[in-house]
Amino acid sequence: MPFISQIKRQTDYNLFPSSTPIVIDNGASYFRIGWAGETDPRVIFRNIVQRPRHKTTGETVTIVGDHDTTLLKYFDCTRSGPRSAFDSNVVYQFEIMEYILDFAFDRLGANGSEIDHPVLITECVCNPVHSRSKMAELLFEAYGVPSVAFGVDAAFSYKYNQQYGICNKDGLAICPGFSTTHVIPFVEGEPVYRGSCRTNIGGYHITDYLKQLLSLKHPQHMTKLTWEKVEDLKMEHCYIAPDYFSEAQLFQKGTKEAEHKTRCWQLPWVPPPTEEPPSEEEIARKAAIKERQGQRLREMAEAKRSSRINELENQIHGLEFLLQQLEQVEENDIAAFLSDTGYVSRQEIESTLVKLTQSLRKAKGERKVEQAELEKTDASMNEKYPLIHIPDNMLSLEQLKEKRRQIFLKTTTEGRQRAKQKRVEEELEQEKKNQEEEERRLENPELYVEQMRAKYKELFEKIDQRKRLKTNGNHTNGNNTSGGVGRGERLNAAQRERMRLLTTAAFDRGKGEDTFGAKDEDWQLYKLMSRDNDDDDEEMDENEAELARISARLQEVDPTFVPKQESGPTQSAAEIPRVRPLTKEDFQIVLGVERFRCPEILFRPNWVGIDQVGLDEMTGVSIRRLPTKDEDLEQRLTSSILMTGGCCLFPGMSERLEAGIRMIRPCGAPIKVVRALDPVLDAWRGASVYATKLQFPQQTFSRMDYYEKGENWLRRYQLQYTL
Amino acid sequence: MEAEVIEAELVLPTYMSFKRIQMYEKYPKGQSRGRHWKHLKQILQAENYQNYPPDEPNYVNIESPPSMHPCKRICDITGFEAPYYDPRTNLRYANAEVFKLVRSLPNEYVQRYLALRNAAVVLK
Structure with missing residues (x-):
């Protein structure tokens, strides 16, 4: 250019x-x-002129004009731009x-x-x-x-x-420049400034308009759209449409011609390395590695277990040996004998032995023994608690204590067993229920599923409603599901009630006669105030358990069933679109309508907020402003219109200008628009x-x-x- | 200063033999850097054009008048002919698709589009 x-x-x-x-x-x-x-x-x-600061020395220097931009890397140009x-x-x-x-x-x-x-x-x-x-x-x-x-x-x-x-000695010079556009009539080879007019629009505005439009269209590439680059784009791609609106129609309809006219500027873009799906071999290799690792872990665990078993067995043998030795030792010498083993009494050794055997069993994974033991305890109940059935007066003080202990132990064991039995019974009942349900299902599958669904829905709504009430306060009537929680609604109903009670308690203090405590109900207040009065939690848990059961059952029998998402933030999280990988198209700056929209502002300055006549009308204004009205002169002027200035370089300028001037001149008037040799x-x-x-x-x-x-x-x- | 910078003579020398008064004499360092030059508006005000005959051309009276032609409106976003106008954002738009876009635009972008035709809300 x-x-x-x-x-x-x-x-x-x-x-x-x-x-x-x-x-x-x-x-x-x-x-x-x-x-x-x-x-x-x-x-x-x-x-x-630019006055940047040198990066290393820090001195402010003056740089005039445009230079090789690569040399500007030594300067800090961020503080002041070109002026x-x-x-x-x-x-x-x-x-x-x-x-x-x-x-x-x-x-x-x-x-x-x-x-x-x-x-x-x-x-x-x-x-x-x-x-x-x-x-x-x-x-x-x-x-x-x-x-x-x-x-x-x-x-x-x-x-x-x-x-x-x-051009002739009488004529018009149309000069769209960088910041202004002038039309100057020439009469007898001299400019008549009285007839000239100026519109404050020029190449600067076109570039700025293009820059703004492109950066609004491609906000992610804003930094790439420098003034110089946009100026280049303007000179390379912009043209003046013969008729703006018919040209825009082409683009609006998306015709082939418009596609042909669309230019695009490809920004530097390196395609990301494509990930090939792993081959069979790769998968097999990975699986093998995984298997090997698992094997190793299993082996390690096994080794650890066996070493532990060994250790425990050794300890047990040692203790047994110790016990055998103890048999032979005199009663009085026991303390001396045990002093260097670390144990104090025979009982301690025995209890340790029991513990060790238990852990050994555990290590060996013998569960059956435990079971057997339990049964054994059952049988030997009476032998275990021999003191229970003996009346108190027959026992000594120590035996009384022992008896109390035995009673306690017995009741707890019994209680445990009862609970266990109950559990077994419940399981049985549940199974029975399930069987019944299954029968019903087999009788009429559709009806059954229908009923289940209805039940599910009912329960779900119940739980949902409860939750909403808890979070949104009690005046939400169900239609406010979008989660729009106002300022006052942050606390749930119970919390708010608590706050109210606390504040009234605080402010009522010292007001009038204090009769608090006169009635017993007053003290109920503290219970309400306390933090843990969520009364309906239990019911809720029950409902939730039931819901989970039904939904599991439904999933089992009904393949079309999809459990509902709970309302709230979880729902939106599921809707987040997946991130699309960037493609070459994302790094293209497409110039479509902009190609002729930007230069069009020379003819319609009000599109960029400048309320003045455009290029074509300016000639009319200029002719009108001439001091004397002379048809002949006007004809001579319009038959020698010269375009000069940088903005005349847009293709289509002279045709458009001629058409525009023809519209404002009388029919049949001679019009000739020429471009300067070098504008x-x-x-x-x-x-x-x-x-x-x-x-x-x-x-x-x-x-x-x-x-x-x-x-x-x-x-x-x-x-x-x-x- | 780097060798290539010196070679390219990028930096304007401070001393010029052909000058009677050097830059540093005229504008000594350290003195108020923000010297005020009258802006065009102030210059024009000081010219007192109202004291001269109106048929004498001057910078102000050669300015072109507003257009007499009916103003055709274009869509602020696409540049197509815009028969519609959105009273909420004040943007003009071409069709329903653009309208959807207009309504989804953040306010900052709306203001930037409006600023293009000098119609943005300016807070003073």
Whole structure:
């Protein structure tokens, strides 16, 4: 594309005599500088300044224009972005302007003590005198420029194209630039500023619009959409539709043509490594490994068990041996004999022995023995508790104690046995019930399932309702199932009641006569206040158990049955969509309608909130504003309409403009729209040609003139373009 | 400073032989960095255009007027012709599908879409 910076330093500065003017096209987007009489500017760069901080040294440096972005990695650019000296199309930041001029003259090769050349610099139409005088001041004071001339870029472009016969001496220049769009009528080769008009829309707005639209469409790629990249996309893909709405219709209907017109920008994307399903071999290998590990664990457990059994057996043998030895030892010597074994008495040894045998049995996994033992205890009940049936008065004090112990032991054992029996009975009953149910089912399966389902539903609702009541408070009437719990509803009913009681108890204190405790019911209050008064928990548990049983049964007999999810957060968790793996399409930025929607704002500025006429209507406004109404002149103007400026490069511009102007002009009026030879560079070239003219020095003004003639003169200052 | 940076002459030198007053003399370091330059609005106000004859062209009076053509509305999201308007979000939309999208948009996005046509709610 045409906008490529040239910032190589020129070496032939000293070859030019001091009479050769320097020509500057100071555009809002690009700055171009070169020598009068040459066809191309020597230095071109973006009209911006950055002042980043050097990362290692920390000093703030000035960088003018756009450079190789890879070099910017040494600088911290996060604090300040690129800055422009322009507000709209008027220069207002002269500090930035000075950096830009420094850079420009430096790259042009200037090395003397001052810039000893006349300067022709472009400005916007009807530049405010403040900006103009500041610019002149800067050129005179800082650079020692002998004389300065200001001209309008669009006018230079028009004159340049007139020279090549592209347009006539009467005509219109339409110049959609970077931040503004101008239409300037030319009569007898001179611009008529009274008839000109300006709409504050330009390439900047188009790029910004595109950038915003794309980043709203692809928020995940926002960082990739830099200004420079979007500018590139705009220049590469945007075009002007002959008729916006019919073009949009194509896209809305999704026609083939629209598909053909859709462009897409592929962001760098590396496909994630695809996971192949494991082969048979792999599965077998994994299973084998697992099996082996399991085997090892089992072996280890076995080894541990056998070693434990061994150990226990050894201990038992030792103890038995000890007991045998004890038989032979005298009663009095027992203590001495036992002192080095660690045991105190014979009973202790015996009890240890019993314990050890028990654990040995356990280790060996002999359960039957236990069972047998139980039965044995049953049989030997009477022998075990010999003291129970003997009347108290026949016993000594010690025996009485023993008797009490025996009674206790007996009752507990009996109780345990009773419970066991009950359990067995219950099981039997349940089985009987199950059998009955089965019979019923076999009798009429459909009816049975129906009944079960009804029962299930009823129970489920009951439990659900209870739960909701517990969490949501008691005024929820069942239709508030979405879980919308208000502020006051955080506590469950019981908790709230408790809170109420506590607060009343706290605030009633000391109010009037305290009669608390006069009645017995008062003390019930504490029971209510206490934390654990969830009375219906038991019933709930019962219900839940029943529900679980029914649902299990239903699952057994009815293949179509699916247990209901409990209401609440568990439900939403099940509905979370599964994460889709990212594909190539996710890294594409698709330009469909945007391709012509963005440039369309030149014709409809109100789409971006600028309430002014668009490009086509501007010509009508411009013609209307001419001081004298002259049909002939109007016809001459419309038959030589020149488009210049960067935004004319959109394909379809001239056709659209012609159609638009035809609509506002009288029927049959001659209309001819032409594009400038080079819409971007013609302004500089025109200025370059102009500055070589012999009469050019009369159009400039010197430092002396500037200070003598004053601001009012500068306000009226205007170049004569036809020399 | 890295060699490649110096070679590319990326950084603007502070001293220029062709200047009468150097940058550092004009704007000494350490002095208020935020020098105020009049913005365009302030410049235009100071120009006092009202004191000059109205037929003399100036920056303000060459501005174009609002359009006389009926304004065609487009869908804020898709760019298609928008016959409908959502009073809740103030967005214009083309069809039912877009409407669904409009209603599902978070407020931040709604405001950004509105800001595109300078219709966002600005809190001051």
